[in-house]
Amino acid sequence: MSNTTEQAPVAPRRPHSFSLHGIAIQDDYAWLKDPNWQEVLRDPQLLDADIRSYLEAENTYAERLLGHTAALQKTLVAEMRGRIKEDDSSVPSPDGPYAYFRKYREGGQHEMYGRMPRNGGPESIVLDGDALAKDHEYFKFGGSRHSHDHRLIAWSADTKGSEYFAIRVREWETATDHDDLVEETDGGVVWALDCKSFFYVKLDDNHRPLQVWRHKLGTAQADDVLVYEEPDAGWFTHLHESTSGRFCVIAGGDHETSEQRLIDLANPDAPPRLVAAREEGVQYDVADHGDQLYILTNVDGAIDFKIVTAPLAAPERANWRDLIPHRAGVYVLDHDLYSGHLVRLxxxxxxxxxxxxxxxxxxxxxxxxxxxxxxxxxxxxxxxxxxxxxxxxxxxxxxxxxxxxxxxxxxxxxxxxxEIPSGHNPADYVTTRIMARADDGAEVPVSLLHRRNFVRDGKAPLLLYGYGSYGMAMPASFSANRLSLVDRGFVYAIAHIRGGTDKGWGWYLDGKRAKKTNSFDDFAACARALISENYTSAKRIVGHGGSAGGMLMGAVANRAGELFAGIVAEVPFVDVLNTMLDHSLPLTPPEWPEWGNPTESAEDFRTILSYSPYDNIAAKPYPAILAMAGLTDPRVTYWEPAKWVARLRATMTSGGPVVLRTNMGAGHGGASGRFNRLDEVAIIYAFALWAVGLADKSA
Known part of the structure; x- marks a missing residue:
């Protein structure tokens, strides 16, 4: 590794402490959290000058430290872009007289939305993302939905990266917007059947989706009607149209409990109708067919979920009857209904x-x-x-x-x-799977990708990706970008650790709250198994994770850093204790069922404190670390990785370097635009190649 003599910024220590449950916490970098962070989400120019100066100094350091990989990054971007079919389009999806599609133009960053006659004919484009984005540093489409009469499309966009989406209504025939403007929403829309109004979810001042409103076309947002308000700040509320198209489903819940209501789209003025009252720990999801509801649920101990039916006229719990019984180890993720069939994943x-x-x-x-x-x-x-x-x-x-x-x-x-325009022969690659044995005996699947001519001699560099939270499974799917590492000799591995549902809902439960450390230990066990199976060796592995997977990276760096040459943590949730103590943050109350509530529970406080990456940095060597943040990120706020990096540098005894790169014009998803995002992927891959000593050989 080279260029490590560049002087890193030093964040000033500004003493700050608090005490809770008899435990004192010292947080000398708390000042990096702007006290007006809500306003900064809406307008990044309002960021405190001291904080901005520090973040910009970190960005300058990152650019200088990784400057010698500029040619490699440029090569990587060219490779990855060469695998993208630039004028790509979706398969048109039929609906009545039309088939709807999304497509890109050659060289375009953003999608276009269009349709064609169902049985063939000329295309018409109603939304041109590139044209809409030209006056904005950041642009991302939210939801879009054409009206039932095929005359209008409601569409939304975020122009700050803060995930506040503004909804507009456009005419299909003229591609012009009405005067309607509905702001600070989650981006989704459900049309009433008469196409004169639509339902949406408004975000509150803390960026929480708690209110459902109805907007009548041709009126101001101030005249909208509040349809439903969730009383529990720990619950999030979302909308979707039922498969039959008869109902708007108001779906509310946290990570353990859910509740749904139905709005008859033929009678949009009628109040929402409750399906079944919330019961702690009971989750359910409703689909409708005729006079029956088909409900995916975990009720009565169905840990991996089952499907029950209930009469639409009397949908309460007492009337639920098993249709697809629970089978332990077979996790039912989702279900959908058609006129003659029930489909489940x-x-x-x-x-x-x-x-x-x-x-x-x-x-x-x-x-x-x-x-x-x-x-x-x-x-x-x-x-x-x-x-x-x-x-x-x-x-x-x-x-x-x-x-x-x-x-x-x-x-x-x-x-x-x-299509992979630059060419791709699947026969040149091998995908396989091994099982890693965790310390408690759990068998953890690891999916692997490598070149067919790969020699398993323990010398190969390896990127190990993980997430392991919220019941999110990591699919063993195709990614053209990964080939840029694999073609340079890397093995690419996905660790299907506990905290996800890769092996069922119980797999998730074994990696949350008091059992959270299973996720970290599983990831380290996967690294050790890959070493013992001669796919790689210690200090040849680069760990990679984002968001809650970034927390995984921070915990693994603390607990098993000796295994890794490098760690990449994208928008990392590393300041877990402080975030879970701050009920004003957008995700904190809804996250308490996932992590625990350290304000109310001394046990939860101690559990989180025992693994929170920021709070467990130790005076010892650390691998090279790249942390990536987004200034307007409402999910993992920018100050979490900033504080983490500052404390790492001040505490670690050797190793590194530790690099922080903050996108000053984007949020949780990174840069907007399909090609701009490649610049960030190239930085990650160049860092990974650098960490294992291959950067100078790969340009």
Whole structure:
């Protein structure tokens, strides 16, 4: 590793302490949190001058330290862009007389939204993302939905990176916007059937989605009608249209409990109707078919979920009846309904399957594939009365494929295969899986990708990716970007650790709250298994994770840093204790079921304090670390990685370097635009190559 003599910025220590549950906490970098952070989310120019100066000094240091990889970064961007079909488009999705699609133009950063006659004919574009983005440093589409009469489209965009989306309404025929402007929403829209109004969720001053409103076309937002307000600040509220198109579903909940209400879209003035009252620990998700509801739920100890039915007229818990019983170890992720079929997505031992049930005969069959590790998703449809199911498939070697599947004849039609313009031969690569044994005996799946000519001699560099929170599984799907590492000799590995649902809901429960450290120990066990299986060796591994996966990176750096040459932590949730103590932050109350409430519970306080990466930095060597932040990020606020980096530098005895790069014009998702994002990926990959001593050989 070279260029490590560059002088890093030194964040001033400004003493700050507090005491809770009899424990004193010293936080000398608390000043990096702007006291007016809510205003900064809306207008980044309001950031405190001292904080801005420090973040800009860190960015300058990062640019100087990684400056010698500039040519490599440029090469990586060119490679990754060469694998993108620049004028790509989605498979048109039929709805009535039209088929709707999204596409890119050659060289375009942002999507265009359009449609064509269902049976063929000229395309019309109604939204041009590149044109809409030209006056903004940041631009990201939110939700979009055409009206039931196909005359209008409600669309939303975020122009700050703060995830406040403004909704507008546009005419399809003229591609012009109405005067309607609905601001500070989550971006989603559900139309009433008469197309004269729509429902949306408004974010409060703390960026929480707690209110459902109805907007009547042609009126001001100040005249909108409040339809529902969630009383619990720890619950988030979202909307979606039911598969049948009859209802707007108000879905509320936290990480352990849920509750849903239905709005009859034919009668949008009617109050929402409760399906079943919330019960702590009970989750459910509703789909409708005729006079029946089909409900995915974990009730009655169904840890991996089951499907029950209930009469639409009397949907309360007492009337729920099992349709698809619970089977331990077979996790039912999702369900969807069509006029003649029930479709469910299942996962067992980190491998997914789509199961189709004929509602008339109750006969079932499954769609599955033969590779050692793959990803499979049902894609949904605008239409309810259809026998066609659209799904996508990919593996770590096989680019994404989109199929239309006839649920009656069982015929499968390939509608699109992801094109790699610069060329890709799946036969040149191998995807496989190993099982790592954790300290407590748990078997942790690890999905692997490497070149077919790879020699397993323990010398290869390896990137190990992980997440392990919120029940999010990490799919073994295709990523063209990864090939830039794999083609340079890297093994790319995904650790399916506890805290995700890769092996069922119990896998998630074994990696949360008091059991959170299982996630970290699993990740380290995966690294050790890859070493023992001769895929790599200690100090040849680069760990990578983002958001809660960034917390994983921080914890692993503290607990098993000796295994790693480098750590990449994108928008890392590393200041867990302080964040969970601050109930004003957007995600804190809803996150208490995931991490615990350290304000109310001394036990939760001690548990979080025992692993929070920021609070467990020790005077010892650390691997090279790259932390990436977004100034307007409402999910993991910029000051978390800034504080973490400052304390790391002040405490560690050797190793590093530790680098902080803050995107001053973006939020949680990083740069907007499909090509701009490649610049950030190139920085990550150049850092990974540098950490294992290959940067100068790879340009």
């Amino acid at each position: 299942e996962r067992a031992n980190a491998l997914p399957a789509i199961v189709i049930r004929d509602l008339r005969t109750s006969e079932e069959h499954a769609i599955a594939f033969d590779e050692a590790a793959y990803s499979l998703d049902a894609m949904g449809s605008y239409e309810f009365d259809t026998t066609t199911l659209r799904f996508s498939y990919s593996s770590m070697t096989t680019p994404s494929e989109v199929y239309d599947y006839d649920m009656v004849t069982r015929e499968r039609t390939l509608r699109k295969r992801q």
